Amino acid sequence: MTAVRLAWRNLGRNRRRSLITGAAIAFALFFAVILRSLQLGVYNHMVATVVGSMSGYVQVSDTAYWPSQNLDYALYEAPEWLDELRADRDVASAYPRLQGFSLVTMGEQSGVAQWIGISPEEAAAPLWQARLASGSWTDAPGSVWLGKRLAEQLRAGVGDTVVAMGQGFQGSMAGASWVVAGTLNMGNPELEKRSAVVGLADAQEFAGAYGMWSYVQVTPRRTELSHDPTVELGAKHPLEGARFLGWQTRMPELIQAIQADSSGGKVILFILYVVIGFGLLGTMIMLANERQREFAMQLAMGMRRGLLAGIVFVEVLILSMAGALVGALLGRVAVLVLDRFPLRLQGDVAAAMEQQGWEPILPPSLDASITLTHAGIIVLIALLAAAWPLRTVFKTNPVQR
Amino acid sequence: MSTSSQPLLRVDRVVKTYESTAGPVHAVQGVSLDLERGAFAALVGPSGCGKTTLLNAIGGLDRVTSGQIWIDGTEITALGDRETIEFRLHRIGFVFQAYNLVPVLNAWENVAFVMELQGVGVRDRRDRAFELLSSVGLAGKELQRPAQLSGGQQQRVAVARALASRPSLVLADEPTANLDSKSTETLLDIMHELNRQEGTTFLFSTHDQRVIDRAEQLVHLEDGRIVG
Ligand SMILES: Nc1ncnc2c1ncn2[C@@H]1O[C@H](COP(=O)(O)OP(=O)(O)OP(=O)(O)O)[C@@H](O)[C@H]1O
Ligand SMILES: [Mg+2]
Numbered sequence: 001m002t003a004v005r006l007a008w009r010n011l012g013r014n015r016r017r018s019l020i021t022g023a024a025i026a027f028a029l030f031f032a033v034i035l036r037s038l039q040l041g042v043y044n045h046m047v048a049t050v051v052g053s054m055s056g057y058v059q060v061s062d063t064a065y066w067p068s069q070n071l072d073y074a075l076y077e078a079p080e081w082l083d084e085l086r087a088d089r090d091v092a093s094a095y096p097r098l099q100g101f102s103l104v105t106m107g108e109q110s111g112v113a114q115w116i117g118i119s120p121e122e123a124a125a126p127l128w129q130a131r132l133a134s135g136s137w138t139d140a141p142g143s144v145w146l147g148k149r150l151a152e153q154l155r156a157g158v159g160d161t162v163v164a165m166g167q168g169f170q171g172s173m174a175g176a177s178w179v180v181a182g183t184l185n186m187g188n189p190e191l192e193k194r195s196a197v198v199g200l201a202d203a204q205e206f207a208g209a210y211g212m213w214s215y216v217q218v219t220p221r222r223t224e225l226s227h228d229p230t231v232e233l234g235a236k237h238p239l240e241g242a243r244f245l246g247w248q249t250r251m252p253e254l255i256q257a258i259q260a261d262s263s264g265g266k267v268i269l270f271i272l273y274v275v276i277g278f279g280l281l282g283t284m285i286m287l288a289n290e291r292q293r294e295f296a297m298q299l300a301m302g303m304r305r306g307l308l309a310g311i312v313f314v315e316v317l318i319l320s321m322a323g324a325l326v327g328a329l330l331g332r333v334a335v336l337v338l339d340r341f342p343l344r345l346q347g348d349v350a351a352a353m354e355q356q357g358w359e360p361i362l363p364p365s366l367d368a369s370i371t372l373t374h375a376g377i378i379v380l381i382a383l384l385a386a387a388w389p390l391r392t393v394f395k396t397n398p399v400q401r
Numbered sequence: 402m403s404t405s406s407q408p409l410l411r412v413d414r415v416v417k418t419y420e421s422t423a424g425p426v427h428a429v430q431g432v433s434l435d436l437e438r439g440a441f442a443a444l445v446g447p448s449g450c451g452k453t454t455l456l457n458a459i460g461g462l463d464r465v466t467s468g469q470i471w472i473d474g475t476e477i478t479a480l481g482d483r484e485t486i487e488f489r490l491h492r493i494g495f496v497f498q499a500y501n502l503v504p505v506l507n508a509w510e511n512v513a514f515v516m517e518l519q520g521v522g523v524r525d526r527r528d529r530a531f532e533l534l535s536s537v538g539l540a541g542k543e544l545q546r547p548a549q550l551s552g553g554q555q556q557r558v559a560v561a562r563a564l565a566s567r568p569s570l571v572l573a574d575e576p577t578a579n580l581d582s583k584s585t586e587t588l589l590d591i592m593h594e595l596n597r598q599e600g601t602t603f604l605f606s607t608h609d610q611r612v613i614d615r616a617e618q619l620v621h622l623e624d625g626r627i628v629g
Binding site for chain 2: 006009010012013293294296297298300301302303304307397398399
């Protein structure tokens with residue numbers, strides 16, 4: 001009889017208790033996984049909205065580009081390096097951009113715009129396609145797509161010509177006239193008020209920054225909060241004079257807000273674990289008391305304490321792992337269902353979110369490490385509770401009374 | 402060191418004093434006794450006279466306060482913890498009054514349990530366990546769990562198990578205390594038979610007259626001392 005077999009049979013001797021204990025573990029994990037996935041999912045959603053499409057999860061720019069974001073600190077185009085970066089299986093997309101600020105006018109109307117030169121590949125991506133509020137995407141040089149609110153401010157429609165003026169590369173004058181090819185829903189009122197999107201080549205010509213990029217916007221394959229590939233990508237694809245910056249570095253306020261909110265969720269989970277932990281401890285104390293005489297008999301027979309302790313340990317390990325497995329599977333299924341049919345917010349909160357350009361949904365994070373982490377925590381708690389019967393094994397004398 | 406002229410068990414001036422909150426309890430106060438190989442002996446005396454204490458000391462389950470105990474030429478009172486466990490495992494069989502069996506193991510597995518701890522292969526364990534169970538009259542009950550056996554049958558499994566490792570000495574502390582007359586008779590018959598056939602030495606404690614009548618040698622204990 002190996003320790004495992006005895007442990008397994010011991011689980012069967014009070015089947016109802018084993019089931020209830022396993023179920024408690026499964027439920028706790030299920031709850032923890034859903035709670036944490038939703039919470040982290042909201043952060044992912046927030047980050048995706050704020051940085052995902054615009055400034056990018058990771059930016060590659062001249063070492064001096066941040067924080068001034070000055071056009072003068074542009075990079076020389078490096079198409080071979082870009083191809084290599086794009087071929088990396090951890091990279092979902094990498095798009096070079098050139099951007100700066102200018103005055104945009106049409107007739108009597110004027111506004112300050114952030115012009116962004118995007119490559120044809122980027123314009124073809126579904127994200128930009130979906131943003132089109134009116135007009136169409138075209139390859140025609142000299143086209144501009146204005147943020148919806150900027151277009152309203154300028155009273156410009158598709159087919160109108162706007163004039164842009166500003167400072168170009170290294171003190172040069174920048175000026176051009178562009179034909180409005182479309183207007184854009186930027187998903188954020190602020191961006192809609194100031195965005196003017198043009199082709200990368202037009203932007204380079206406008207600013208006199210021929211053959212230059214402000215930065216390359218990189219979207220990694222995995223965008224979960226727990227996974228920051230910036231350093232790794234930077235090490236794999238070094239570019240002379242440039243550095244890789246994650247959004248976490250560029251927007252410390254955002255990560256701080258997330259961390260502050262996240263601690264609230266952790267407190268709830270901590271309370272849950274304390275409750276479950278004491279429940280498990282109670283079960284373990286019962287188990288230890290029930291078996292003390294049996295322990296004594298086995299010790300008298302000549303069984304080593306280590307082996308006896310091993311049996312108890314394996315027993316608790318099997319029970320907690322089985323419970324954790326069930327909880328993890330159920331939690332995972334629930335998360336996938338919530339991903340497919342996300343919880344949708346209603347009322348004022350939803351309206352406020354939409355105002356800010358967020359879809360008012362609570363998409364869960366699909367990060368499997370959430371499940372693994374919490375499964376690990378709960379198994380560990382069960383094993384800590386097992387310290388009680390283990391202590392009993394080591395305290396019991398082989399003398400029967 | 403083992404020679405046939407030596408007694409199998411020698412207890413020499415053993416003292417066991419428990420320290421309790423109410424002061425020291427002198428449970429065994431200088432007991433000396435010898436048992437020859439093949440003895441079928443009973444330790445008798447009123448409740449509290451020190452029978453269990455003495456048996457525990459002989460079985461190496463508890464340390465003595467002073468004195469020496471030799472079993473088969475080995476001074477077990479001089480052994481370390483680990484050696485005591487080893488010695489117990491290979492040389493002594495135990496039968497207790499109750500809680501003898503592992504509830505999750507069936508009859509033959511309970512018998513084989515000690516052999517497994519000794520590292521005997523599974524086939525040999527099984528064969529010997531079945532053989533022993535049939536010698537205690539439990540052929541056909543090998544696969545029953547303890548809960549499915551009567552008290553007397555459980556004690557017979559315990560006797561079979563005590564003999565599994567072919568020990569020099571079997572110690573039984575009131576093995577019949579929970580049994581009715583018929584089961585007691587059966588158990589005694591079986592133990593006596595095994596004692597005769599295999600030459601195993603038995604020492605049991607009891608205050609049961611039926612057991613006392615069957616014993617071949619009696620050791621009377623009173624207040625932790627041998628009397629008579
Ligand atoms: N752990 C202990 N601590 C203190 N005193 C003890 C302890 N164990 C036993 N005693 C005392 O030692 C004496 C002998 O006890 P023991 O159990 O050996 O008696 P016994 O002859 O087996 O009695 P019974 O026939 O009732 O089983 C008793 O007075 C008992 O109270
Ligand atoms: Mg007793």
